Amino acid sequence: MKTFGLLGKNISYSFSKTYFTEKFKKEKIEAEYHNFDLINLKEFRDVIKETPNLQGLNVTIPYKQEIISYLDDLAPEAKEIGAVNTIKVNGNRLIGYNTDYIGFLESLKPFLKPHHKKALILGTGGASKAVAYSLQKLDIVYKFVSRTAGENKWSYEDLSEEIINDHSIIINTTPLGTFPDTEKYPDIPYKYLNEEHLVYDLIYNPNITKLMAMAKKQGATVTNGLKMLELQAESAWKIWNK
Known part of the structure; x- marks a missing residue:
C-alpha cells in the first residue's frame, strides 16, 4: 500500500x-x-x-x-x-x-479589491516566504514584521497609524493563537484597522483566532488558512501522482 x-x-x-x-x-x-x-x-x-x-x-x-x-x-x-x-x-x-504559495495565492484572490496594493507579513518563517512569493506574483508590495527590525523588515514597535493605514492587507504567518494557546495574538495596533483592511490569518485551528476577532471588531474583512490548506494539499497530491 x-x-x-x-x-x-x-x-x-x-x-x-x-x-x-x-x-x-x-x-x-x-x-x-x-x-x-x-x-x-x-x-x-x-x-x-x-x-x-x-x-x-x-x-x-x-x-x-x-x-x-x-x-x-x-x-x-x-x-x-x-x-x-x-x-x-x-x-x-x-x-x-x-505548494503553500499556490494555496495562499488562490485563496487570497477572491478577497482582493483595487485598493489592496500593500501588505504586511507578520513573521519571517517558512510560510512567510511562500506568502511573499505569492504577493510578488500579484504585484502587491509587502514588508515583513518581526520582533526585531532589519532589511525590508519592521519590528512590531515600528507599526504606526500611518503604516497600518498604508498597508491594507495584513497576513499572520506566525503560530500565535493556534490551539491550544488561543488567547495569544500578534502585537499590532488593532485600533488603526478599519473596513478597508483585509486580515488573513494562516492559522485554521481555531476557526476564528483572537487576531481575526479583534480585526473584525474594527470592521476589517477576515479569513483563516483553511482554504489555503485544502488547495495546497490538492496541489501536493497532483505532484505525488504525476
Whole structure:
C-alpha cells in the first residue's frame, strides 16, 4: 500500500492526516497517511529508511527551511521561495516543492479589491516566504514584521497609524493563537484597522483566532488558512501522482 505522511513537530492537531485519510476513503484510494512527529529533523533519515512504499510527504512547522539540506533536488519555485512543504519520493531521490504559495495565492484572490496594493507579513518563517512569493506574483508590495527590525523588515514597535493605514492587507504567518494557546495574538495596533483592511490569518485551528476577532471588531474583512490548506494539499497530491 502506498504511504504518505506529514513531517513536523507537535503535529497531533494536524489538518493533513484527517484531510488525506478522508480523501483516500471517499475516493477509494489504496493508501495510508501518517504523522511523523519529529523532535529533531535528524530523525528524518530513519523515516525514509523505515517506511516502505513512501511516495510523498508534507512538511510543516518548524522544518520547512531546515528540510532543504536533506533533499536531492528542488523545484524552481521551492528554490526561489527558500522553503519546502511537499516532498516527492522518486525512487531514491527526494525532490522538494512548495505548494503553500499556490494555496495562499488562490485563496487570497477572491478577497482582493483595487485598493489592496500593500501588505504586511507578520513573521519571517517558512510560510512567510511562500506568502511573499505569492504577493510578488500579484504585484502587491509587502514588508515583513518581526520582533526585531532589519532589511525590508519592521519590528512590531515600528507599526504606526500611518503604516497600518498604508498597508491594507495584513497576513499572520506566525503560530500565535493556534490551539491550544488561543488567547495569544500578534502585537499590532488593532485600533488603526478599519473596513478597508483585509486580515488573513494562516492559522485554521481555531476557526476564528483572537487576531481575526479583534480585526473584525474594527470592521476589517477576515479569513483563516483553511482554504489555503485544502488547495495546497490538492496541489501536493497532483505532484505525488504525476
